[in-house]
Amino acid sequence: MTHAVVLGAGSWGTAFAKVLADAGREVVIWARRPDVAELINKTRTNSDYLPDLRLPPTVRATADPAEAISGADLVVLAVPSQTLRGNLADWAGHLEPDSTLVSLMKGIELGTTKRMSEVIVETAGVAADRVVVVTGPNLAPEIADGQIAATVVACTDMDRATLVQSSISTSYLRPYTNDDVIGCELGGAVKNVIALAAGIAAGMGLGDNTRATLITRGLAETARLGVALGADPLTFAGLAGMGDLVATCTSPLSRNRTFGAHLGRGETLEQAQRATRQTAEGVKSCLAIRDLSRAHGVEMPITEQVERICHEGADPRAAMAALMSRKPRPE
Numbered sequence: 001m002t003h004a005v006v007l008g009a010g011s012w013g014t015a016f017a018k019v020l021a022d023a024g025r026e027v028v029i030w031a032r033r034p035d036v037a038e039l040i041n042k043t044r045t046n047s048d049y050l051p052d053l054r055l056p057p058t059v060r061a062t063a064d065p066a067e068a069i070s071g072a073d074l075v076v077l078a079v080p081s082q083t084l085r086g087n088l089a090d091w092a093g094h095l096e097p098d099s100t101l102v103s104l105m106k107g108i109e110l111g112t113t114k115r116m117s118e119v120i121v122e123t124a125g126v127a128a129d130r131v132v133v134v135t136g137p138n139l140a141p142e143i144a145d146g147q148i149a150a151t152v153v154a155c156t157d158m159d160r161a162t163l164v165q166s167s168i169s170t171s172y173l174r175p176y177t178n179d180d181v182i183g184c185e186l187g188g189a190v191k192n193v194i195a196l197a198a199g200i201a202a203g204m205g206l207g208d209n210t211r212a213t214l215i216t217r218g219l220a221e222t223a224r225l226g227v228a229l230g231a232d233p234l235t236f237a238g239l240a241g242m243g244d245l246v247a248t249c250t251s252p253l254s255r256n257r258t259f260g261a262h263l264g265r266g267e268t269l270e271q272a273q274r275a276t277r278q279t280a281e282g283v284k285s286c287l288a289i290r291d292l293s294r295a296h297g298v299e300m301p302i303t304e305q306v307e308r309i310c311h312e313g314a315d316p317r318a319a320m321a322a323l324m325s326r327k328p329r330p331e
């Protein structure tokens with residue numbers, strides 16, 4: 001009997017394991033720390049990340065990747081974007097032939113400016129049509145709590161997308177298939193940077209007009225980059241675009257938005273990092289997205305300013321002023 005493996009026992013990996021189990025799959029979670037695997041097996045909880053979640057009995061955990069991966073037909077990757085390449089290089093030898101690789105990551109790789117599915121294809125040596133991206137407005141604590149949401153399952157092979165769709169369909173999560181992998185991945189990665197901007201604005205005491213402006217103009221720059229990279233512009237009006245952007249820019253549960261709020265209150269990057277523990281992907285991805293946009297001659301003014309605040313010590317007020325003093329142009 002095959003099982004699904006979730007590699008990464010953080011917030012989303014753990015909540016996603018519950019989704020798979022609720023949809024009827026046997027699930028093995030790989031945790032980096034043996035004590036986390038032991039805690040999950042003994043108490044059905046992962047209290048560091050999702051203290052209120054109780055995992056179903058069809059989920060078990062291990063810290064041994066070979067044991068977790070062998071026999072799995074569905075391999076879900078839920079580690080930070082910037083460690084994926086190194087992690088997968090260690091794991092690739094254990095993959096079953098023709099298993100489906102599911103990416104939950106929302107980031108762009110530093111240095112290479114590659115999307116996560118590209119990193120997976122390259123590192124695992126698998127065909128692109130074996131890689132499925134799951135992305136949408138899916139804040140882990142709400143999904144873990146069984147609150148209703150929808151998501152997108154993107155793959156160039158619709159049969160594989162449909163297979164993953166049925167593996168994660170539950171009474172509270174409604175997955176839609178999509179064949180625009182580029183657009184879906186960009187929507188997920190760039191919204192983290194725009195959520196940082198929304199958090200920075202909130203931390204500065206700016207209100208709802210500012211947030212709506214950042215969401216809307218953030219979506220415009222995401223779509224501009226997407227089109228330059230071959231995405232379908234309509235994707236950005238969907239769950240992987242607007243949907244995720246709204247959830248992340250408005251929710252206090254978002255780690256990116258929360259991180260931004262620390263910066264907006266005048267803290268340094270190091271102070272914000274000390275105050276927040278979980279992965280805020282936009283902090284690193286903003287550099288890679290900025291590089292990607294410049295390489296393709298696409299203007300991304302919000303991303304540029306977020307990068308300046310995060311990595312060049314720019315003052316949030318000066319960054320906002322720079323955005324407002326740009327040359328007037330039609331919408």
Ligand SMILES: NC(=O)C1=CN([C@@H]2O[C@H](COP(=O)(O)OP(=O)(O)OC[C@H]3O[C@@H](n4cnc5c(N)ncnc54)[C@H](O)[C@@H]3O)[C@@H](O)[C@H]2O)C=CC1
Pocket residue numbers: 008009010011012013014032033049078079080081083087104105106107138139140141277278279281
């Ligand atoms: N948390 C959420 O609500 C959602 C997160 N995502 C995405 O899922 C991905 C994973 O994020 P989360 O689970 O939320 O992050 P997290 O910070 O909650 O957990 C990350 C996990 O990766 C592990 N990890 C850290 N460094 C590692 C390394 N070098 N090697 C292997 N494992 C390492 C940590 O121990 C932890 O278990 C991110 O790309 C995030 O953008 C996507 C949708 C929702």
Ligand SMILES: O=C(CO)COP(=O)(O)O
Pocket residue numbers: 106136137138139140192195244247248253254255256257279280281
């Ligand atoms: O991707 C997410 C919701 O869809 C989670 O956002 P954060 O990583 O900012 O918490």
